[in-house]
Amino acid sequence: MLAEKQKKAAKSAKLSRTRMPKGTASAGKGSMRNGATAAPPVHGTRIPSTIAPRTVRMTVNGRPYTLHVEPNWTLRDVLRQKLGFTSVKDFCNGYGACGSCAVIMDGRPALSCMAIAADCDGAVIETAEGIADARHPLIEAYIMNWTAQCGYCTPGFLVTAKALLDRIPNPTVQDIKEALAGNLCRCGTYPAHIKAIQDAAKVLKGEE
């Protein structure tokens, strides 16, 4: 019942994002505010499925997986609950509004809560764990710049930052802000992320 009410509220409330004081784009259906794409929302599907599971193959952090997934499972639930990637978080209760479940899918940042797992057959996915295992300079920069307070949203920021640096190795402050606009942090760590990404960019360029 609450979920139904929230669904209606979500529809009517989207416009309220336009009341933001400065330049924040609304979180469109299935997209991060940085333009990444994802599948449509799946609310209302959280009831037992009666359809047979499907087999999907995906590569996560370089390792191939073959999975049997229900049609209503989101990529987030599969990554978290079936594969144990705890970096993929749930902050906005699956509205695609917070970026805490972000992963890099086929080279682009994507909201895993908005992607149906069955649609991800053949996807190449990267999570914060994979970025850490690869010792990407962002990890050390994120640590030393105190980007994590409670830390719950941090992996989502990190993933988005990695996708940004993959695309723009030398981002401006505005590039960074626009890329991270879809990631919410209640602890207010935003300024730290800008410094961290700038530091990592310098390391990647060999300046430090």
Added chain:
Amino acid sequence: MTGADNDKNKIPEKNALWLWRPPEGGYIGRRGLRPKEAPEKVSGRALYTNDVYLPGMLYVKAFHSPYAHARIRKMDTSKAEALPGVWAVIRYDDPEIDLSDPYQPVLGFMWFWHQNSILPDTADYQGVRLGALVVAESEQICDHALKLIGEGIEWEQLPFILDPERAIQPDAPLLHPERNSKNNIWKDAVILDQGDVEKGFASSDHVVEFSEIKNEDDVWAGVEPGCMVVQWIGDNLEFWYHGQRIGVDVNFISAPVYKKDKRQPKKVKAHTPFNGATFGGNAMGLACQLARYAAIAARKTMRPVKVVDDYSMSWEGNSFETGIARYKVGFNNDGTIVAIKIDIYQKNGLPITSKFIDTLKTPNVYVHSTHTYWNRPHESCWKDGAANCTLVNLVVNKVAACLNMDPIKVQLLNDGAFGHDMAWLDENVKKPYGMPLRDSLKEVIEAGKKAFDWDRKWHAPGTRRLPNGRMHGAGFYAVAGWHTGARKGGVPGISMARDGTATVFYRRPDCGQSAATTYCQIVADEIGLRYDDVKIEFIDYFYFDAVPPAGSMGSSFNTFGLVVNARKMKELLLDYVINPPAEAMRAYQNAIPPALAPFQGKTKDELDIRDGVIFEKAHPENKLPVAKVTSMQPRGLEAAAEGGSFFVGDKAPELPDVKEKYTLVRQCVFVEVEVDTETGQVEVTKLVHPYDVGQSLNPDVHDQQLYGGAYPGIGVSATEAIFYDPRTGVRLNDNLLGYPILTILDVGDIEAPIVQTHLGWSAYGLCGCSEGGKAATAAALLVPAVYNAIGKWIEETPVTPERVLRALGKA
């Protein structure tokens, strides 16, 4: 004041902890240290309670009311119980299970509407948990079963009220006639009465009246969903806790579940995983309730369970600012505030006026608060101090506006506490207690003016139009810092491993990573170890108590205990070197170990420890690594369990009362805005928040804490508001699409200059900064700046475009 000198005489120098100073050249106050818990968090491998999955685990969800005020007449749960995968449905009228509300004695001020049941039959607001809990094999099955339960309920809908002033009108429906048969007031109290306000008004040059109206709630809005994991193993109970007050909540988790069979677990083991933004009251009453649900469900099914409640820890707790405040202020031509009278109407909450007496010398202050029943979620500890700031902010700025004065001048003129000015506090508090005679307000203002460029930016209201066509505004206000209970200490344990590294044992205090780092800094400096050789272990037992809310006042509360026990550890190490115990001499035929021989005959005062090396001060070449000493302690299980010979875990000593009620540290906030007078949009282009922390433990931590205040603060003042449908009482935007918390795009530069006057009452003269951000979180944060921009005073917050346009006569 009488007897101040006597008080000083009662306090031995060693207990005058505000006069202590950190060892020179150490880690305290240094930037660039590696935060202790960051690697796990950044990589996503930090486990939060929501990440815990146990074999065979069941899920628990509660039914949420669709109505703002309604009673369950009948409830048919048979369809839900018959649903495959449902293990149990726990009903509000279950005759066997004890559903009494155990939080009343502890958190009654926030929890009164639960009618003494954690699963009531009556909803006091839409979304409240009531009626039934479902225990099932998946969240999806829980949702399905709850839907079936909803279809099987026969409701008695009751009249509801969403407005505090409507609640006290004579024709308002009685919401709780069983508690108050005359009206909807549940508490009517004078919460501050100092001097004589009526005489004050009579003697004032001017009297002004105005209001602050905050009808919409601001809420936590996340982050980690409400959750709790509990399992029974035989007669023992184990739980994973998402909250802040585990020391309180454990009593409720482990209370008997059945009314007749009052068995309690023989042992309780708690895990305290990381906490996703578990602020204040979010982590108290609601965590208690979810924990109790989990304990009941786990006991009934004898399976591990996880309670999941996306709603509770995001959308229910409102800040204490929601309500209406009517002000009457008397002041003189020079800006001296003579008398303040405020009538506050709100649902519930803590007294929110302490900052008046902490911050201003105003002799006459009277605050009356009327708490009414209404059908919106409870107010709780979400920026609870911010309401204090709003009151001071509005009074000072309103007086400045009436006199066309710079608000900084008005603030400086009225600085003081408990009706006394700063000169009095110098003579009667700072001097007797040996504190430095520094003026905290002047210092934070100086730091802030410089960073903000106040003298150039502040101007007469409504007079500066920018080249982009917008109106420019600059706002300022100041309040006292936070230091409540500064001298009370938590109980850390400290042990030395055989390799010379130290471990600090503490209960995980809260959600940030600041404590883990700063506690290690303190221990490293006080013992004389390298920072990298000190680690913190958040353990699962209840002995090592970090005083909650440690996230709010962790450093001011817990630094004392850390310093005391670290100093004891240093004593232990030096004692060991000077007077080796038998265990150390056993390997040397009961002779002094050769490594310790150079230190025999020395006193502890002649020795010191630095960078993990014990040395003789007069002859630094006479030295010995700490690891060499600690390696002499016995091996074995017993030693491991107790931390070997080098273990301390003493409770910090009780200290005699001092005059710490006088808050001597100050903070202020400078805000710069641009207002578009065509659209009403307010853009915050700069925020500077100088804070006198007394003594900074870690400037990087300080920055993060102040950022943490600024973003939600500007959000609460500009955009954050929950809206209700007036016809149904249903919340319309309780989700992150509809409730706009700020993003990285939404605020310009933020600076947080650190001021260190050593005027805090805790160890090192610190007061902490974790609550510091609250000054920026006040709902009226933007009001003075917007007034400076457009020359119109906005009485209703948040300062939305619509309200700006209304003030301009355009809407």
